[in-house]
Amino acid sequence: MSASVAANNPAGPAGPISSAASSAAATRVPWQVKYLLLALIWGSSFLLMKVGLRTMAPLQISALRIFAGTLTLLALLGLTGGRLPRERRVWGHLAVSGVFLTALPFSLFAAGEVRVSSALAGIGNATTPLAAVFFALILLPSDRLSPRKLAAVVIGFIGVVVIMQPWESTGRPDLLGFGMTLVAGACYGLGWTYNRRFLGGADLGGLSMPTALLLVGSALMVPVLLVWWLVSRDTYAAPWSGHVDVDGGGALLPLLCVLALGVVGTGLAYMLQFDVVRGAGATVSTTVTYLIPVVSVLLGVAVLSEHLAWPQLLGAAIVLVSAIVIGLPAKRARATSQA
16 A cells, blocks of 8 residues: 555554455455545544544543454454564564654644544545655665656645745634644655655555554554543543533444544444455545545535635645655656567
């Protein structure tokens, strides 16, 4: 899986699942259906986080999401006959990747949505391909920045500036909240570039890598959650205790939404992603990245009655076009494939 898709899939690269049962299931459902399901699942994650914030703190949401996703993938790993990596070197690099692909971006997105809408948070996630290009220059010396990609990155950052509306003193998005979502998206770009640099040759296979990443994320979130709770004991009686829902809807719906984030969005979605890669190839699978902000905006407006001003819509369009240009294959690669 390329960095652009991996950014929205906080687990692992698309590799084959060595299971006859999963292969048989893949033939029953067309890959096009799974492709659309992925866009819906990952695009709806911002809506689910927003609902979860009604009774949970951001770190509680990210921790529960990671814990639920880890348990789901461990179960799937056992069912498919996979195993976790054993090499210390691999686990050392996975520990670094786990910071930037699980714990940090999950927490930043949830914290950012305290201050901005779920629709705007989804737009922030679309900047991941821009960040991936930047970090590739640092970590992957063999990757060259073509004039086309350089222009796309510059235009993409112009789109971010349009979204932030620095020329306005009032009515613009909360800069701290939107900035958190931008950093979260950049974390994905850094994490997957780091994976390409240090784990590109690791033969993890199937669900081994995503499961290992989430295990690392779970280990990271335990001390973080405990430290947060020690600081917040006056408000939260226990690390798992929520706060009162000011909307009066109760705690059940937010809890179910966050569990869905982990089980469906961080667990079952990976199996769908692997099937899409097998059925359509990695190039086609990368395009799901560009549908996720569209889904997040539509759901935020339709379900939560959120509103985006015209600069946010214009800036989002600029960022998405830039991301698509970055993801286009090089001319030389296209010419080779046609020969």
